[in-house]
Amino acid sequence: MISNRLIYAIPLFLCINAYAEIAPTSPGQILFSKLGCTNCHGQNGVHPTSKYAPVLKGKSSDYIIEKASAIFSGKHLSNRTHFMHEQFCVGDIKKDDSCYPTPTEDELQKIAQWLSSNLPDKNMTFQGLYVSAQDTYDKLQELGDKALFIDIRTRAEVAFLGMPTDVDANIPYMVVGDFSEWNERKQNFKFYPNSKFTLLFDKLVKSRGLNKDSLIFLICRSGKRSAKAAKLLSAIGYHNVYSVVHGFEGDKAKEGRRRGERIVNGWKNNGLPWSYKLNKEAMYMKI
Numbered sequence: 001m002i003s004n005r006l007i008y009a010i011p012l013f014l015c016i017n018a019y020a021e022i023a024p025t026s027p028g029q030i031l032f033s034k035l036g037c038t039n040c041h042g043q044n045g046v047h048p049t050s051k052y053a054p055v056l057k058g059k060s061s062d063y064i065i066e067k068a069s070a071i072f073s074g075k076h077l078s079n080r081t082h083f084m085h086e087q088f089c090v091g092d093i094k095k096d097d098s099c100y101p102t103p104t105e106d107e108l109q110k111i112a113q114w115l116s117s118n119l120p121d122k123n124m125t126f127q128g129l130y131v132s133a134q135d136t137y138d139k140l141q142e143l144g145d146k147a148l149f150i151d152i153r154t155r156a157e158v159a160f161l162g163m164p165t166d167v168d169a170n171i172p173y174m175v176v177g178d179f180s181e182w183n184e185r186k187q188n189f190k191f192y193p194n195s196k197f198t199l200l201f202d203k204l205v206k207s208r209g210l211n212k213d214s215l216i217f218l219i220c221r222s223g224k225r226s227a228k229a230a231k232l233l234s235a236i237g238y239h240n241v242y243s244v245v246h247g248f249e250g251d252k253a254k255e256g257r258r259r260g261e262r263i264v265n266g267w268k269n270n271g272l273p274w275s276y277k278l279n280k281e282a283m284y285m286k287i
């Protein structure tokens with residue numbers, strides 16, 4: 001017979017699993033947690049646990065190293081610095097067993113590298129939640145319908161270039177009109193925001209029994225639009241929106257015979273499953 005305790009434990013376990021953070025994979029993220037930075041700056045350096053601690057994720061690597069070095073050497077002082085000084089026993093504070101270990105230069109470099117993500121500004125989000133195509137695929141296999149995978153490219157892109165097979169829905173972030181308007185600066189057709197983006201998104205999330213804490217992955221062509229869409233969604237309260245960093249097609253090659261072609265990284269170049277045949281359910285959401 002299953003004990004009462006176990007019956008309570010099962011739904012609790014499922015619930016924790018559904019909202020599980022993506023496991024730390026980078027050395028910087030592991031150090032950030034191991035050295036106790038998470039206690040004030042939050043799990044991802046995104047949501048600080050205290051109003052005194054700044055958001056770190058998404059700041060440049062040089063900035064993080066410069067600021068942290070100044071704090072750890074005791075050179076930088078403000079009315080908030082003592083929070084770090086006390087934990088790490090910096091300056092006049094006597095060292096004993098309760099002091100957090102001060103990061104070495106090498107450790108700080110790794111932390112800074114992870115926090116900055118080495119992404120171009122346009123690919124960064126407020127929440128700083130980024131995921132590779134491979135990790136997205138792995139996580140989706142593990143979480144099934146407890147996570148959402150949304151392709152935010154235009155209908156034309158998915159129609160002609162194909163789409164990852166695991167996508168739950170295509171909700172375009174931008175739309176093209178009737179192809180009668182030209183964007184001189186971009187040398188392309190003119191695009192407009194999809195005015196129904198957040199509305200459709202909210203409806204889809206609700207229809208799947210998910211909520212604003214659920215794990216959501218956004219994919220676009222190469223990671224810029226997905227970053228913008230993630231910012232928009234964080235503004236309306238979604239906390240766990242990941243941008244798939246190099247998108248479906250990936251970055252353009254910078255050199256070589258195939259310079260300018262998208263052959264470098266991203267979903268397709270990682271050999272992950274996709275198809276030109278679209279899933280009707282994902283194109284016409286039943287919501």
Ligand code: HEC
Pocket residue numbers: 032035036037038039040041052053054056063064065067068071076077078079080081082083084087103111
């Ligand atoms: C006890 C809480 C606490 C812990 C633990 C902590 N910090 Fe901080 N951190 C703060 C506070 C508060 C500030 C703001 C200090 C100031 O403005 O003078 C700060 C500022 C910073 C800054 C400067 C950011 C900026 O925009 O000016 C960096 C970089 C930083 N911390 C890195 C780290 C790293 C790396 C760790 C772990 C090795 C860590 N912190 C651990 C509380 C903490």
